[in-house]
Amino acid sequence: MSRSATQPPAPPPAELSLTGDLARPVRLTVPDLRTWPQHRVGVSFECATSGVQHHRFAGPLLHDVLRDARPGFDPARRKDRLRFLIAVTGADGHHALLTWAEIDPDFAHAPVLLAVGVDDTPLDRAGPQLVLPQDRCGARHISGINAIRVDGRYPSWV
Secondary structure, eight states, X not given: OOXXXXXXXXXXXXXXXXXXXXXXXXXXXXXXXXXXXXXXEEEEEEETTTEEEEEEEEEOBHHHHHHHTOBOOOTTXXXXXXXOEEEEEETTSOEEEEXXXXXXXXXXXXXXXXXXXETTEEOTTTOOEEEOTTOSBGGGOBSSEEEEEEEOOOOXXX
């Protein structure tokens, strides 16, 4: 019997679900995320347990991927985008919360990535990573993202 016949099949690529106030909710894999323009960034961040970490990440901008899912911004409401929150969850249960204004080019324009590779290693099986190059601490870097929810269901404050 050949060696390949005795090995179990490779697990399928990890999936990420985009849900919430979106016209086009979708499930994506790392290969799907490679279809967006790729950005590369070197990141250094402080880790409370292991000191300063240095890594190179590649992937699409979170803003580009979410914009393609068409968030439900109300064009009749001035600056409606500002009330939207983005909840990111990793397979290990780690969570992070961002605002739309952080990633929007009209506001903070933070270059937040959905990394598909780290240090030249593809993340197809592990799932994408949330990377915030502007953060000094790596606490909002989420590994193995399996869900992102975009939520704009917050009432206006009077």
